[in-house]
Amino acid sequence: MLTQATTRPTGADPAAEYLGIRAQTEAFADRLSPEDQTVQSMPDVSPTKWHRGHTSWFFESFVLAPHLPGYKLVEPSYGYLFNSYYESVGDRLPRQQRGTVSRPGASEVGRYRRLVDEAMCKLLGAPIEDDVAGLVELGLHHEQQHQELMAMDIKHVLWSNPSFPAYREERPGPRPRDPQLRRSSSPEVRFEELPGGVVSIGHGDAGFAFDNERPRHDTLVQPFALASRPATCGDWLEFIADGGYRRPELWLSDGWAKVCGEGWESPLYWLDRTGERDFAIFTLHGLRDLDAAEPACHVSFYEADAFARWQGGRLPTEAEWESVASHQVPTGRPVLHPRPIGDSAPMFGDVWQWTLNSYGPYPGFRPAAGAVGEYNGKFMVGQYVLRGGSCVTPLGHVRPTYRNFFPPAARWPFTGVRVARDL
Amino acid sequence: MLTQATTRPTGADPAAEYLGIRAQTEAFADRLSPEDQTVQSMPDVSPTKWHRGHTSWFFESFVLAPHLPGYKLVEPSYGYLFNSYYESVGDRLPRQQRGTVSRPGASEVGRYRRLVDEAMCKLLGAPIEDDVAGLVELGLHHEQQHQELMAMDIKHVLWSNPSFPAYREERPGPRPRDPQLRRSSSPEVRFEELPGGVVSIGHGDAGFAFDNERPRHDTLVQPFALASRPATCGDWLEFIADGGYRRPELWLSDGWAKVCGEGWESPLYWLDRTGERDFAIFTLHGLRDLDAAEPACHVSFYEADAFARWQGGRLPTEAEWESVASHQVPTGRPVLHPRPIGDSAPMFGDVWQWTLNSYGPYPGFRPAAGAVGEYNGKFMVGQYVLRGGSCVTPLGHVRPTYRNFFPPAARWPFTGVRVARDL
């Protein structure tokens, strides 16, 4: 069981809660053609239909097969196809080959999902042990993580198409077209000073949390200041105009190697239409004019770090960030808001915020028992922690103790930066 | 005009001939799902829907746009997507990224094909200049080449799927299952002795030929002997059993590097089910028991060369091969015979036969004028010539002077070997 203190899903009807989350996955995928769902535009990306199959395989392998008497696998060969990285469960298709597999197709995957859902409803219709309940809960949080990954991944797939198609057309509305208007609306950033001291971070109570959020523990924080909002596209335009991508002294050595090697001149998905920094931004709504007030998004850890240095600051630590966010409740949003536009609690919901912390274990960390112990712990090297959720994080999925993580060069997640300063 | 002596298509009704060949493409693709048509399983492979779009773009770019007054491109962005390698026509999607483009989808490509066909019928319904007729004829031969490529490519796509799906299920029939029977039916190979001398090769008369088949010219051939049939799977089993893939003295140096680097132990698509050379062969019908009498297929130039050396022979030259085949008429077969099983003229139709010749220009070679001059000439380095057609070469497409070519490591074409000997 992954959570150290288990609870049954809070809904009165576990099957209904299960089906509700599962349906959000399908609702997202329904807007995509079979071809869209098949493409893997780079090794980090997985095809939509793979996400749909993998999340079902998760329930099948970890819940149904061991805990529903008489259950038969829908199709034994799916284990090879849909296992992501669980060494203890057996061999699997190499990740970078997920886009070479045309069958099962999108509709066959839909059938797989329905059969798994039927069996899960049967299982959830009767009383179950706490540990099984814990696995179901884990599976639903896992499904939500893949809902975000589906959004990230299909955005890259569509971006790889020379015609830049939209995932979903934007509803027409009163959007100001005057560039002056567009670029003037972001509030001035303030730096709030905080005293530091011994703070408790990590998940300590009975609700659900991933194993990597535990145990709750004390840590010592020096006095610091934290920006009142994430950096905006307007801020980033200034960074670019000031030579941000041309000055090695702002960058970590590995980051500068990426700038030079990959030709980075702006965040991912920015398109310089004229070569004179007249940027459009590619979103799930397709190409849009850059909005200076919008949080800057799709920046790597390296870029976040360089930007913070350029501003005379640095990235916040996990403990700093959590000590500020811990009293907020992320209000969240529906499965998908196609671009970052704040309507959540101040620390949450627009862009994942890079921290200074390499992803590692908390003092006293213990991975979950069993195969699901591979969920988090084995990735605790070479990645950096992000906090706060993004516009494509499902409603209810994020919390103040939540630790997301990606390699420092990753740019396809919805990642931004909130600057901190020493006092 | 690509052909040096042009003729109108021989059919009484050019539009009907055009539509007939175009329909064969669609008939082949109709058995494939949108997902199947989207995948690129390795850089050499193109997605089915790309082939369908590219062949249409060929007519649109080289026939309709310049020669049908008032014609408007169906979708200007298709030029970037569907140009294969014509530098003079503009930029294009890098080849290895064809599998990252989900849109246009398979049905949108179908619509593109129909609109091109409508315009082509309009053009073909009126008298046309000889040079335009030559381009149409070239476009149809080009379409047929891509019909074969579609078969080669989808075979690799399906092979990349761990469940080895069939392109088309085999019709049940009286297939002997007794291994003794299966492996005893191929006729003994004979070596026919031929006198050599000055022979004329290449295309000289008025019918269609690619520019690389011209001009017809004399060349001097030494006396030689040629095998009466291509090597069979049974022959290849002997080669393997005699250490064929473990003895460097049989191999060209570059070939031996491939054997070691890629772990070659048999032709492509052979599957050793037990590790004891109990081979199944993957075909467009799915996995089948190896048939010892079937021509060995999907061998590289390197393997063909090593096999011939093992047999005490060598590969034939183009001139040797053509001097024997020149009096035969390939009877051909429908668009697709899913595996090599001879029913054509002796030198034709089962497997492409590697020759000793590097692909280069004939004496006096002149590429076709205009953009289609990039069709053949610019590939005349680093590849080897194959002759004779294969079971997936469309009916009527091959002829004695036809020069196919692939790099020496290529194994996904339907390639085999007919051994020659010095006298």
Added chain:
Amino acid sequence: MLTQATTRPTGADPAAEYLGIRAQTEAFADRLSPEDQTVQSMPDVSPTKWHRGHTSWFFESFVLAPHLPGYKLVEPSYGYLFNSYYESVGDRLPRQQRGTVSRPGASEVGRYRRLVDEAMCKLLGAPIEDDVAGLVELGLHHEQQHQELMAMDIKHVLWSNPSFPAYREERPGPRPRDPQLRRSSSPEVRFEELPGGVVSIGHGDAGFAFDNERPRHDTLVQPFALASRPATCGDWLEFIADGGYRRPELWLSDGWAKVCGEGWESPLYWLDRTGERDFAIFTLHGLRDLDAAEPACHVSFYEADAFARWQGGRLPTEAEWESVASHQVPTGRPVLHPRPIGDSAPMFGDVWQWTLNSYGPYPGFRPAAGAVGEYNGKFMVGQYVLRGGSCVTPLGHVRPTYRNFFPPAARWPFTGVRVARDL
């Protein structure tokens, strides 16, 4: 100035201290032929003559050129050759090409060193400003770092030679040959329990320290236990025998990918003579029988982490390690002890010990001003901290606050593991 509190070198005679350290570099190189000094056996390795030139360039660029009036560069083109990574100083030879440069040869580099030394003695013979004194001190610590790198690098160069030559022959002595004797002498490991609490780490006083050791600051440590000695080769044999390199559940995911991709089956420089774990170890003395009591060396962070997990522990944090070591004075050894054999303080001197900490800035970290600010800060991503020094760390170079760092896959440094446990 890199140090926040500067002091003049402590010796009464700065020039003598300077020359003493510089002479150790040349004494090490004197045993090597010009050919030995030229080879770069992998991209991480630099040729010996490059180290000798680079450390001289450091003094020339950062001390002589700006601070010795009238100084002329020995050879302006050396800037391009011998700049390691200082972006602010100009272009430089790509690192992986250092082994392609034959000239200047080893003796010309010796002349360069002598000319730099003469000028340095002139500068040091007169009173100098504190900031210049700080740069000289930095240059000498930098020289010592390269003395260790020279030892690491030439070990890899000689290992790359199929005849496994020794850097220096071992003096004959009474070395027990009986395998039982050899493998029985290491003391049983004990785990000392420590209470944790708020501890101060980092360099706070006036002596020399690199910028990355500052500022001294408080941090909170949980109760923990620490092994009384580093893991030995005998321990590692048990790890191997228990399937250590074959059990993915022991490994971080990136580490397991290395095990599989690189075929790791033991630490670097272990040679399995019979395929049955009859190991020899390659040392600067050449190949020797494995000594079970010797500290295990040349393991990556991944291997250290997996070994600790196998033992039921984990790597120590920097703060844990430093809180234990802070009261010890490393006694050190001459420039080179060719293999790890403990004769220093308990926490020091045999093998660098991997910690759990990704290399990052301390709270309040400020890089040194000027070009030497590139010395440490820009590498604070993607690497892990090591503590304690090794048998090839020069005498007097290491201290309790010293932070060494390497990427997690690095194995050619003299790296080992001391296991910690949660309490």
Added chain:
Amino acid sequence: MLTQATTRPTGADPAAEYLGIRAQTEAFADRLSPEDQTVQSMPDVSPTKWHRGHTSWFFESFVLAPHLPGYKLVEPSYGYLFNSYYESVGDRLPRQQRGTVSRPGASEVGRYRRLVDEAMCKLLGAPIEDDVAGLVELGLHHEQQHQELMAMDIKHVLWSNPSFPAYREERPGPRPRDPQLRRSSSPEVRFEELPGGVVSIGHGDAGFAFDNERPRHDTLVQPFALASRPATCGDWLEFIADGGYRRPELWLSDGWAKVCGEGWESPLYWLDRTGERDFAIFTLHGLRDLDAAEPACHVSFYEADAFARWQGGRLPTEAEWESVASHQVPTGRPVLHPRPIGDSAPMFGDVWQWTLNSYGPYPGFRPAAGAVGEYNGKFMVGQYVLRGGSCVTPLGHVRPTYRNFFPPAARWPFTGVRVARDL
């Protein structure tokens, strides 16, 4: 025996002839430092001391060990180090690692050479069998091939040094500095028309030839014209000025990929000092002003082919070239003329001339028996034939039937182009 008709070396004193050729190798190497002799600047290049060792290993392995009774290998481990590519002789150091081996050093290799030479003199002092004499003769021609390779390779090594050192300083002499003078002296190219017909090519008589030059045979040549001299640097400047490196229609497809991928804008070793085509050329004498009358050198097959097409011609075939050259005797030059400047017979001696022919077997080709059968035959794929020798081909080594070969992208040999035309 490699030669089909063997003769003893023609000299009255075989040992003296042997020692004379061996001494030329050492004379060339004597100008190089141990460091120069150690570097491998790219995978195609071998270190000088490797060439010196390998050529000695050749005599040791193929002559002394099998044919001198009681001979003991100087050092058995040299077999691994100095075997180039003979599979039948055993394992060997991977080619690209030759530059990672510092020992044996240059002087130890000298000792190896002397010991081999002593044994060879013992063997040559007594009557020997014809087949042994054939192997000695082969070994001497092999030694001469490596003399040329040493020149090619060290040129690349020195070029890789940012200070562009000379192999040997040029003797001062009356070299005109006026650019007008320098660029006006090459004779106008003429195209001599030749009737073609049946011609005999290949080596047929009793003298030495490599197996790949045999058997002599008839072939049919169409009427053609051949340029009276190779293309000059002045010609190449015109090619560049006319967009030669920017016009894809001039290039083979693989060649154009190299132009774009490698950024080719001129032959190798041309250095554009101002960015405005003010070229210096790197030679074994160091950097020199471009001499327009000098043959263009260090061009790939791709560049040669594009240049010929730009001139309205094509590369000559082997048969065409040999039919013109067959009546000339190359007068040759000492071991090394550091840059191409014609003083030989018209078809010989300045630059190797690319032909249109892929390197393959002549009709009836039989590789030599035994291990030396790997000398030529196994490379007969993917390379192109060059004819005529170059300024660094040793005196007496080349002949009209000589077939040199390199891959089409190779630029570091002394390669140029003589244009042919169809009539």
